[in-house]
Amino acid sequence: xxxxxxxxxxxxxxxxxxxxxxxxxxxxxxxxxxxxxxxxxxxxxxxxxxxxxxxxxxxxxxxxxxxxxxxxxxxxxxxxxxxxxxxxxxxxxxxxxxxxxxxxxxxxxxxxxxxxxxxxxxxxxxxxxxxxxxxxxxxxxxxxxxxxxxxxxxxxxxxxxxxxxxxxxxxxxxxxxxxxxxxxxxxxxxxxxxxxxxxxxxxxxxxxxxxxxxxxxxxxxxxxxxxxxxxxxxxxxxxxxxxxxxxxxx
Amino acid sequence: xxxxxxxxxxxxxxxxxxxxxxxxxxxxxxxxxxxxxxxxxxxxxxxxxxxxxxxxxxxxxxxxxxxxxxxxxxxxxxxxxxxxxxxxxxxxxxxxxxxxxxxxxxxxxxxxxxxxxxxxxxxxxxxxxxxxxxxxxxxxxxxxxxxxxxxxxxxxxxxxxxxxxxxxxxxxxxxxxxxxxxxxxxxxxxxxxxxxxxxxxxxxxxxxxxxxxxxxxxxxxxxxxxxxxxxxxxxxxxxxxxxxx
Numbered sequence: 001x002x003x004x005x006x007x008x009x010x011x012x013x014x015x016x017x018x019x020x021x022x023x024x025x026x027x028x029x030x031x032x033x034x035x036x037x038x039x040x041x042x043x044x045x046x047x048x049x050x051x052x053x054x055x056x057x058x059x060x061x062x063x064x065x066x067x068x069x070x071x072x073x074x075x076x077x078x079x080x081x082x083x084x085x086x087x088x089x090x091x092x093x094x095x096x097x098x099x100x101x102x103x104x105x106x107x108x109x110x111x112x113x114x115x116x117x118x119x120x121x122x123x124x125x126x127x128x129x130x131x132x133x134x135x136x137x138x139x140x141x142x143x144x145x146x147x148x149x150x151x152x153x154x155x156x157x158x159x160x161x162x163x164x165x166x167x168x169x170x171x172x173x174x175x176x177x178x179x180x181x182x183x184x185x186x187x188x189x190x191x192x193x194x195x196x197x198x199x200x201x202x203x204x205x206x207x208x209x210x211x212x213x214x215x216x217x218x219x220x221x222x223x224x225x226x227x228x229x230x231x232x233x234x235x236x237x238x239x240x241x242x243x244x245x246x247x248x249x250x
Numbered sequence: 251x252x253x254x255x256x257x258x259x260x261x262x263x264x265x266x267x268x269x270x271x272x273x274x275x276x277x278x279x280x281x282x283x284x285x286x287x288x289x290x291x292x293x294x295x296x297x298x299x300x301x302x303x304x305x306x307x308x309x310x311x312x313x314x315x316x317x318x319x320x321x322x323x324x325x326x327x328x329x330x331x332x333x334x335x336x337x338x339x340x341x342x343x344x345x346x347x348x349x350x351x352x353x354x355x356x357x358x359x360x361x362x363x364x365x366x367x368x369x370x371x372x373x374x375x376x377x378x379x380x381x382x383x384x385x386x387x388x389x390x391x392x393x394x395x396x397x398x399x400x401x402x403x404x405x406x407x408x409x410x411x412x413x414x415x416x417x418x419x420x421x422x423x424x425x426x427x428x429x430x431x432x433x434x435x436x437x438x439x440x441x442x443x444x445x446x447x448x449x450x451x452x453x454x455x456x457x458x459x460x461x462x463x464x465x466x467x468x469x470x471x472x473x474x475x476x477x478x479x480x481x482x483x484x485x486x487x488x489x490x491x492x493x494x495x
Contacts, residue, residue, distance in 0.1 A: 153339035156302055157401065158329035158357035160322075167352055171343050 039214040040223070043206075047220075050206030051227050057124050057202060058189045058231075064128025065188065066181075069135030076140055087136070094133035099194055102126055107198040123195040131188045135181060142177035143169055175246035182239035186232045203227060251313060251409070251440045252277045253299060255466075258308030260294050267294035268305065269464035275457045276471075277313075281435045283455035283472065284444040287487060291464045292444040293336075293413050299442055300411040301328035312409070329357055332402030336414040338394035340386040346373060346397040347382040350404045358405045372400040376430060392423030399430055403439075410434065411442045448491045452476050460484045 075087030094102070103126055111122045146169050154164040196205035207220035253275045260268040268291045275282060284292040297303035298310055301317050301324045310317040318324050340349050350369035354360040360368065373382050376396045378389075386394050395415055402410055412431065416424040428450050435441055435454045445451055451458070451472070458475040460468040460483075467481045479485045 149335070149337055149339050150341070152302070153335070153341065155325070156300075156328070156333035156335075156339070157353035158325065158405075159353070160325060163356055167356065168341055172341075175343075 033218065036214075036216050036219060039216055040210065040219040043210040043214070043220075046206050046210060047203070047223065047227075050201060050203035053120075053201060054189070054192050054203040054227075055231065057120060057127065057195065057200070058192050060124040061127040061131065061188055061192070062185055064125060065131035065135055065184075068128060068132035069139055072132060072136035073139040073143065076136065077143070091133045091136050094130060095137070099127075099130050099191060100197060102130060103194060103198050119195075119198045119200050123192075123198055123200050127188065127192060127195065130191070131184055134184050138177050138180040138184065139173070141180075142173035145176055146172050175243065178239055178243050178246065182236055186235060189232055189235075190228060251275070251279055252311075253279065253282060253442070254309075254311040254314075255295070255298070256309040256311070258295075258298060258305045258310060260298060260303060260305045266464045267291050268298065268308075270308070271295060271461065271464060271466045272308075273459050273466040273469035275459075275469070279457035280438070281441045281443065281455045282457045282459060283451040284442065284459050284461060285446075285448070285451060285484075285487070286461035286467070288446075290461045292461055294464075295459070295461060296411050296413050296442055296444045300331045300333060300409065301325075302333060302411075329405070330407060331409045331411055332405065332407035334395070334398045334402050334410070334412045334415050336417045338386060338391065338398055338418070340394055340398055340401070342386050345383045345385055346378060346389065346400075349386075349397060350401045353401065354404055368404055369400070372404055373397070376400050390423065391419045392426040395419065395423070395427045396430055399427070399434075403434075409440050409442060413444045414446065415443075416445070416447060446491070448488065460487070462487075 072087045072091055075083050076091070078084050078087070103123065106126045107119060107122050111117070116122055150168055150172070151164065154168040159167065192202055193204035195202055196208070201209075203224060207224050211217060211220050254273070256272050257270045258268050258272070259266065259270055271291065284295055286292055294303065298305050299312075301310075304319060304321065304324055317327055340346070341352075344352065347366070347369050350372065351362070351365045354365035354368060355362060370379070370382065373379050376399060378393060378396055378400065381389055381393060381397075386397070389397065399410075399412075399415070415431070416427050419427060424447070428447065431441070431443070432450075432454050441454075443451070443455065455472040458468070458470060458472045459466055460475065460479070460481070462483050468475060468479060468484050470480075475484070476488070479488060
């Protein structure tokens with residue numbers, strides 16, 4: 001549509017969506033899979049509760065991961081070597097090992113030793129720690145991309161280190177960290193599906209239970225994808241809006 | 251104002267930016283020009299004099315008082331000074347007005363209304379009143395540099411230190427900024443200016459410190475320096491610069 005970018009975008013989106021749907025439909029039709037949606041419908045309450053669990057855990061883990069990621073970033077830039085080494089080591093080990101192993105050891109060994117018995121609490125913290133390691137590196141990259149001249153200018157107007165971070169470095173770094181952070185948060189929501197290994201009945205686990213109970217195979221998984229997209233798509237959209245709000249020429 | 255350094259040394263890795271640089275001005279010096287070839291130590295000496303850089307060894311004295319060697323005490327000392335750099339070092343995420351207001355509030359403890367009033371007063375004086383809400387990227391180079399000068403002047407600094415403030419500007423903008431600096435000098439502001447603008451230095455400076463290879467080669471009243479430089483290095487430098495002007 002000439003002259004109307006919004007309309008043209010809408011139209012193209014529709015065309016692409018239709019094309020992909022047809023292709024999918026064709027593929028499914030070729031393998032002659034017989035769908036039993038009515039069985040799935042009977043489990044809708046279970047499904048909803050699984051979704052709520054996933055969202056609550058993800059939200060908690062997001063808050064933990066941002067705070068902890070920020071602290072780890074500051075720690076890696078600390079003037080004290082032990083702090084620096086500890087934070088670098090934490091980031092490298094957490095980032096470099098599978099979440100599955102961290103969950104199993106964290107819950108069955110560490111949490112047991114500490115007499116913490118809530119899988120949801122432990123799972124949320126472990127998931128938060130896992131993503132914090134990634135966020136710490138995204139934050140560090142953003143902070144270190146602010147040039148030395150800004151540090152000098154901040155010192156020259158009399159700011160101490162804390163004021164420099166607060167008024168000069170962080171506001172500029174937030175904008176540069178936004179795209180990476182969004183990606184990490186979307187990935188966090190999906191990673192929460194692994195928490196079933198420590199016995200948390202989140203969304204994926206509910207679908208597995210339903211599939212085995214009702215002798216269906218795929219009926220649960222399509223709604224599952226939709227249930228994740230309902231959250232991840234708005235998150236990405238909101239992040240893009242934030243990016244535009246923070247946009248300015250440098 | 252009497253400025254003095256004693257055997258000041260500052261290294262960047264292996265590079266000796268200042269190598270036992272020593273000089274002393276008289277008490278009457280008001281506008282001190284730091285001259286010399288690039289890489290000679292002008293910018294480093296300017297930062298050391300303002301308390302922005304701490305030397306590895308040596309003493310810096312302002313009016314007979316030594317600058318502290320401890321970073322926290324040095325920060326307190328440098329808050330008495332204002333700095334302007336070659337690259338426009340305004341904060342890009344803040345408007346011209348906010349660039350001035352924020353340090354006044356955070357560092358100098360002014361209330362919002364006082365800080366705003368002071369900032370607007372300075373921006374108006376430097377011809378930027380209508381641009382006060384623009385971010386640095388929306389300003390021309392000359393306007394950015396005038397805003398930077400306004401920010402440096404806002405807390406009424408004892409000493410205004412300018413590090414090649416016009417090196418990144420075209421001739422028209424250079425003129426704008428030099429006009430401002432001359433007015434300040436004529437108004438009695440104490441200034442240290444590192445520059446390659448020899449004819450400007452000749453007009454406003456009353457003391458010259460000539461540096462090369464990290465050492466102070468000459469330190470004398472400006473008139474004397476421009477009329478009769480004693481060192482061959484300074485003579486060569488002046489001749490080289492005045493060849494096409």
